[in-house]
Amino acid sequence: MKYPMTKQGALALEEELKHLKTVLRPQITEAIAEARELGDLKENAEYHAAREQQGMVEARIRDIEGRLSNAQVIDVTAIARTGKVIFGTTVTIANVDTDEEVRYQIVGEDEAEIKEGKISVTSPIARALVGKEEGEIVAVKTPGGVVEYEIVEVQHL
Numbered sequence: 001m002k003y004p005m006t007k008q009g010a011l012a013l014e015e016e017l018k019h020l021k022t023v024l025r026p027q028i029t030e031a032i033a034e035a036r037e038l039g040d041l042k043e044n045a046e047y048h049a050a051r052e053q054q055g056m057v058e059a060r061i062r063d064i065e066g067r068l069s070n071a072q073v074i075d076v077t078a079i080a081r082t083g084k085v086i087f088g089t090t091v092t093i094a095n096v097d098t099d100e101e102v103r104y105q106i107v108g109e110d111e112a113e114i115k116e117g118k119i120s121v122t123s124p125i126a127r128a129l130v131g132k133e134e135g136e137i138v139a140v141k142t143p144g145g146v147v148e149y150e151i152v153e154v155q156h157l
Contacts, residue, residue, distance in 0.1 A: 095147060106121050
């Protein structure tokens, strides 16, 4: 199964993977070699810490490689603008009751970071927005009840 991912999200994962393989992996290998030279491995805390770190880095490398191999990278800037909310678009919405505006980019689950204004395509608000157009009113079910938003602007950034 393919998972949607923005071009920026894929680039960020590729950068992290490169850093893990070219910087952290060699550092850990060196730390293990140095710890081995200290003698008895059973009671060598440096050795065990380095091995544990190596396991975590290798697991993260496998995780990133798996995510990238199953990613369907979508470059929203290459898609014709229709005014519709689709995966990857940046949407400005206004609360109908308060006129408070917020701006979100709809991204893949791995990329979601609410502090950066990136929400998962599987989140309730994104599910309510996808397929709708600028000017439409959308009802979003929240823990506090249903909130209505107007789609102010849809951008392909």
